[in-house]
Amino acid sequence: MQFVLGLLAIAVMLWLAVTFWYIAVAILAIWITVRVVRHVRMKRYFAGEVFQTHLKELSSVVTEHNEIAAYAAEIRAGGQFGLGTSGTGSQSDLAIFENTSRHGYRRDRNVAHYQAVNVHNCSLQVVRNASADPLKYLIKYFRVEATDEGLTQVEKLGETMSRLGNAVDNLKTREADITGEFNPPKFILKHYSKQFTERVGVQLSPITVPHPEYVFEYVSAGGNSSQRTTVKLDTRTIDRLIEELSGRIRRRRSAAGQRALMTARFREEIKRRDAYTCQYCAVSLDDEPHLLLEVDHIVPVSRGGMSTEENLQTLCWRCNRTKSNKMVGA
Ligand SMILES: [Zn+2]
Known part of the structure; x- marks a missing residue:
């Protein structure tokens, strides 16, 4: 009896496998057909009159877009995107740090970032104070000077960042506009967006605006805990920093108040x-x-x-x- 049941089970499984095999082949065939048809449609769209006409009409728009992309790269390459540096660890390149503990101690989970100039290692108190009063602590611990030169440097940073930010935003609206003008079928944008920008000739700029981050970090002696406060230098922070520095200079003497x-x-x-x-x-x-x-x-x-x-x-x-x-x- 058991033997018969076993045979029956094998037969059912075989039957299922055979049926499933047909379904699998059918799915595969549909999948290939869909892709082939899509590929042919893509080729026909790019070779088609509508696309080619737009390509001629918009060639100057595309050229200008690419020139601005090159310009953004120029700003990025020529700009300095940082301010002062933290004093902690300024000589740490002279030392080699090793965790030599045995017995599987995993005490290197929280290790202070002494090598990073954007990280200030400090007490827990300073980390907490910095989150309440970020500008004051940024100026103090990253040695941003409240002098005319210091102020000019921060203004220059703000200017470079806003120029780059404007150029990048400008490129994005141009790209949206160019795509809108072509108004390609949905499947092109969904499956062939890379080919689309290539055929149109738009060089997509990989440039983004670098907003440096300044970090106040506390790492406990054993490395069991750490806390940090991060100040991001975006336009809002930079503008407030400019006003803060100017206020300090003005309090000392009145020259910076004039401009x-x-x-x-x-x-x-x-x-x-x-x-x-x-x-x-x-x-x-x-x-x-x-x-x-x-x-x-x-x-x-x-x-x-x-x-x-x-x-x-x-x-x-x-x-x-x-x-x-x-x-x-x-
Ligand atoms: Zn002009």
């Missing part, structure tokens, strides 16, 4: 004053909705130019790029 502060807010004011129009070539945001505008020191800071309203002007990115290239050459 405007190069905050993101102030740059926007200058652009508004100039009616979002380039003061060299007169192109405006009305003419070109995607125009990338920047605020320029007429006499550069490096040549003693001040951040006063009279010394600031709105330029389009092309004119600003040409001007700064001439300055470097001069």
